[in-house]
Amino acid sequence: MRKTLVTWIGQHDLDGALKLEHHGPIYSALSAFDFDEVVLLCNYSSQQGKNYVKWLESKLSDQISLILTQVTLVSPVDFSSIYIAANECLSELAQSKCELSILLSPGTPAMQAVWVLLGKTKYPAQFIQSSKEKGAELVQIPFDIAAEYTPLANVLSSTKLTQLSESFPNQSPAFSEIVTQNPLMERLKQQAQILAKHDVPVLIQGETGTGKELFARAIHNASNRADQPFVAVNCGAFPLNLIDSILFGHKKGAFTGASADRQGYFQQANGGTLFLDEFGELEPSVQVRLLRVLQEGVITPVGAIKEENVNVRIITATHRNLMQAIHDGRFREDLFYRVAVGVLSLPPLRERQGDITLLADALLVDMAKQDIALRGKEISVNAKNIILSQLWPGNIRELRSTLLRASLWSSEDAISADDIKQALFDRPQNNTGLLDKDISQGIDIQNIISDLVRHYIPKALAHSNGSKSKAAELLGLKNYQTLTNWMDKYDVK
Structure with missing residues (x-):
């Protein structure tokens, strides 16, 4: 198998070509190890690169093939452009089935970081480093990297990578339990922090298990109400015959079994925050009762004569599409706009790349x-x-x-x-939604195609460690550009 060394040309290499003592890390590595070919990435001028290759050829045997690849980077510390150039180079080499080595020493720390990222995940390689004191030697990287992180590096700028590494220090400690390095989630945390400082109702949307209550508690803890109660309620568990008592409380003797006064959830949360989870499950009759409380800020406990003022901040959460429920007549539009002042839409875990x-x-x-x-x-x-x-x-x-x-x-x-x-649980394969629909009732074939695309493309990308070319091959598509077009057409994240 052909032995290949790949590296950037560094300033010490260019300087070393002019000195008699130390000729730089590339020459040192080639003196210590045997290679059939050397691929040199050059971010300097084309003439500097050619001059260096010419000098290096004069020092080496004719059996070593030198390949000069001219690269133009945004800057030598821009992670995104470094990643693109290095990934393209290693991708081509991987197709030739060579025994790959990477020389880490030349170049900037950003270049070295990208080499380690790629050489530990997508393109397994051995690493070499070189110094004046020790010469060239193999180096072991004492950790593994999951393949998840390589696609993410391709789309982040060096500024974003710096922000992620610093974990957004200006964020409120109340949001520290929300673990993420995903740019969308970080933006949602920033938006939630802004909402926390304004005493407005908040609606949190997202699938079951996406962390809606975690966001609600963080908003409360970062607000001016942090030292007041946070009361969480599951609206899907309300028995209709007791709804008024549960929400607004009751007086002793108000009904059979009311042996003492009881505070409702609004009274318990007075001065603080009332979190209404599964808000989309509320029956229309309950929606009317809530609307009045939110509009007027008063409640009437069951069996009471006088109204009571309550000062409660409302945070609601649902996995349902409330706009669709409004269209279908199952949810009051006026209540929706009362609670949906600040809106946060949490992505499902499968769309939180890097998390x-x-x-x-x-x-x-x-x-x-x-x-x-x-x-x-x-x-x-x-x-x-x-x-x-x-x-x-x-x-x-x-x-x-x-x-x-x-x-x-x-x-x-x-x-x-x-x-x-x-x-893991074995999930049954259900084709009812795809192959067994009743055509006499009419079907939306575009939605069916969309479901298939959104299901299989993420799986193919995960299986191929983010390589669009490999994912396209797995899906039977012509090339990665076709895959990209499908992703754009069907809004695949």
């Missing part, structure tokens, strides 16, 4: 605090790649329960891929 394994690690640490038997557990890289291949329809709640099962069954400190596989 899945980060969350998995954080959840495992949290579980270890509650169960001493889980302390010291960690997730292996192979297990993380299994985690990345799943769609997680149950979102964070499903991920947590899967990790708990896997960690309890794992006999080793590191949770293995097999442990995760065993902890």
Whole structure:
């Protein structure tokens, strides 16, 4: 197998061509190791690159092939352009099935970081470093990187990477429990922090298990009401015959069984925040009662004669499309606009690129605090790649329960891929929505196609570690551009 070394041309290499003592890290590496070819990425002028190659050829045997690749970067510290250039180079080399080595020493720290990222994930390679003191030597990188992080690096600027590494220090500590490095989620945290400072109603939308209550509590804790009660209520659990008593309280003797005065949720949350989860499940009769309270700020306990003033901030959450419910006549439009002043739409876990394994690690640490038997557990890289291949329809709640099962069954400190596989549920394949529809009732074939595209493209990208070319091949598409067109057409994230 052909042995290939790839590296950037650095300033020390250009300077070394003019000196007699130390000729730079590239020459040092080629003197210490045998290679069939060397691929040199050059961000300097074309003439500087050619002059260096000509000098290097004069020092080497004719058996080594030197390939000069001219690259234009935004700057030598711009992660995005460095990643694109390095990834393109390694992708071409990977197709030729060579034994790949990467020389880390030349170039900026940003260039070195991208080499490590790619060489530990998409294009397995051995690493070499060179110094004046020790010369050239193999170096072991003592950690693994899950494949999830490589596609993310392609779309982030160096500014964004810096922000992520600094974990947005200006954010309120109230939001510290919301673990993320995803740009969309970071933006939602910033928006939620702004809403926290304004005493307005907030509607949080998102699938079950996406962290709606976590956001609600963070908003409350970052608000001026933080030292007042936070009361969380599941609207889907309201028995209709007791709704007035549950929400507004009752007086002793108001009905059979009312043996004492009882405060309702609005009274319990007075001065603080009332979080109404599953808000879309409210019956129309209950919606009318709530609308009056929100408009006038008064309640009347069951059995009471006088109204009571309440000062409550409302945060609502739902997994339903309330605009569709309004269109279908199942939800009051006036109530919707009363609660939907500040709106946050949380993405499902499968769309939070860069977050899945980060969350998995954080959840495992949290579980270890509650169960001493889980302390010291960690997730292996192979297990993380299994985690990345799943769609997680149950979102964070499903991920947590899967990790708990896997960690309890794992006999080793590191949770293995097999442990995760065993902890996953086998979901039945349901073709009813695709192949068994009643054509006599009419169908929307575009929606069916859209469902298929949105289901399989993310799976193909996850399986191919973010390579559009490989994903296109798995899906039977002509090339990566065709895949990109499909993603744009059907709004695949």
